[in-house]
Amino acid sequence: MATEQGFPPELLTQSAQKRLDYFKAPDKTIMHGNPKLAYNQVLRAIREPAGASIILVMGPSPSGVGKTTLLRLVEKKIIEESLLQMELDPGWIPIVCVEAVAPGKDTFRWKDFYKRTLIAIDEPLIKEKISYSEDGIRRDSEGKLIVKSRATEDSLRLAMEQALSHRKPYTLAVDEFQDIGKMASQKVLEAHMDCIKSAVNTTKIPWTGFGTYQLVDFLELSPQLSRRTRIIHLPRYCLEQNEDIKEFKRVLKHLLCRMPLPETPPLVEKYWEYCYERSIGCIGTLKDWLIQALDLALEEGATTLSFSHLEQTAKLTSECIQMAKDAIEGEEKLTNTKDSQRQLRDLLNSKKQKVQEDQTNSGGNGKPQKDGGESQSQRRRRVGQRNPKRDPLASESL
Ligand SMILES: Nc1ncnc2c1ncn2[C@@H]1O[C@H](COP(=O)(O)OP(=O)(O)OP(=O)(O)O)[C@@H](O)[C@H]1O
Ligand SMILES: [Mg+2]
Structure with a gap:
């Protein structure tokens, strides 16, 4: 055949290892159907976030639907199409990619994340270096960035924000984004979300998180974050x-x-x-x-x-x-199921109905009355009208 x-x-005449390596090669990716759709959506969202400060690319795990592969392809494409602009503006980086590394038995360590991001931004090929004034962060005689262990979390965050604001990438892409929430209680998770929100607000650089469906839980916990998030689904077949x-x-x-x-x-x-x-x-x-x-x-x-x-x-x-x-x-x-669509419609309609009822009850002036909208005349009972009291249940009516 x-x-x-x-x-x-x-x-066919080469060693088994060479043949296996050929098959394994990560650059031989298949971009059809779901991965292709997600790839185009991610590229569009990164180029034009349309108000979103966080883009979340989600798929199943640990079953490997190709989230990391997608991130690498997006990175490659963004760099390829930015080459001309990078020549014109040598201090600019179009995309910064970093991995959120899961802590062992502890909650997420931001200090480590800030350090990694700072190093990722400090592209050795870029001649125009950023000089940091934070304690514990300096450059050696060859311009290489040195981060001492005494650098605090705050100083590293400031340096990372400074670097992002300076390099102005389209996005900070974070793989394994769900690891930020590992081992975290609700309170700690909320604090993590605040860290992201504050970094995005300060730098105005959107983040693109690649991760598992666990990311939905992040959004449920942080409605504020959810409002500014764009979700892209990378489903399995x-x-x-x-x-x-x-x-x-x-x-x-x-x-x-x-x-x-x-x-x-x-x-x-x-x-x-x-x-x-x-x-x-x-x-x-x-x-x-x-x-x-x-x-x-x-x-x-x-x-x-x-x-x-x-x-x-x-x-x-x-x-x-x-x-x-x-x-x-x-x-x-x-997924937008029929049930969830109906639930949404019912929710919005119930609000509409309540407002209409309030308007009717208040004689149409549109303002609900005190005491839940019940008017004086409604409160005064007519002759022969029973006092409101609970009717006994069948089992109670002895
Ligand atoms: N579109 C694709 N075409 C061909 N191979 C692919 C494609 N997507 C992923 N792969 C291959 O599948 C394997 C797993 O992919 P990848 O690491 O991107 O998955 P993942 O979703 O990030 O997994 P995890 O949930 O473990 O992080 C890799 O060997 C990768 O080369
Ligand atoms: Mg992965």
């Missing part, structure tokens, strides 16, 4: 969507064709459902699994990848069940 092979034929299934099969076929093996594995038509189930439709999980399966096939010196290679390297069903449950729960939160 030479026409289907998606790799340089000379690879869903079994109930015909388009998604077509796409999943295409991705699977593409990946199998890229395996440097003498025969392209003939597994799509017969085993795509098995592949779907054990990856729950996440391209990252599928790719990681296929890497292991290919490794096994190469080790055995097989001419192609068989179902047995897949089976031996598949995730356990119990793992997949948990992953699927988490993913479905997250998707439900981010």
Whole structure:
């Protein structure tokens, strides 16, 4: 099936490691369907945040839907299209990328985050250096940034804000954004959200957080933040969507064709459902699994990848069940279902009805009356009208 092979034929004569490395290469990304849609949405949102100070890109985890891959592609694209502008303005950086590193057993450490961001902004290639006056932050004789351990969290935050305001990137992109909320009580999480809000307010540089569906909880806790947030969903391929299934099969076929093996594995038509189930439709999980399966096939010196290679390297069903449950729960939160639309309409209508009732009760002057809108005449009972009192329940009426 030479026409289907998606790799340089000379690879077949090379070592198993070289062949595996070719398949593993992260730059061979497939940008169709969901990832492509999310990629375009993220680029548009970064170029034009339209008032949003935080852009959150969410997808399932730890099942690897390709969030980090998407971040890398977005970074690459933004830098590519900014090259000319960067030449004209050598002190400018179009995008700053950093990872929010999960603390072990502790809550998120901002000091560490500020330091990482500061270093990420301090591009060695940029000649125009920022000079910091904060204690513990200085430059050595070659201009390299040195951050001493005595630098406090406050001084690092100030320096980071100064650097961001100076370099003016389109965005500060933060991978694993949900780790900011790890091990945090509601109060601590609120304090974390305040840190982000204050940094965004001071610098006017929007943040783009890439992370899991846990990010929805952040927004529920911080309505103020939620108002200024734009959400972009990077979903897995869903079994109930015909388009998604077509796409999943295409991705699977593409990946199998890229395996440097003498025969392209003939597994799509017969085993795509098995592949779907054990990856729950996440391209990252599928790719990681296929890497292991290919490794096994190469080790055995097989001419192609068989179902047995897949089976031996598949995730356990119990793992997949948990992953699927988490993913479905997250998707439900981010999907406009008929129920949620009805709930919204009912909520807004109930407010409208209340205002109309108030207007009717107040004789149409539009102002609700004191005591919940009940007028004097309503309060005065007519002759023969019972005093309001509770009627006994059937069981009480002995
Ligand atoms: N669009 C894609 N095309 C091909 N390979 C992809 C694509 N997206 C992700 N991958 C591959 O899947 C694997 C996992 O991707 P990635 O690390 O981006 O997932 P993630 O969503 O960030 O995962 P996690 O939740 O663990 O952080 C990587 O090997 C990556 O190269
Ligand atoms: Mg990731």
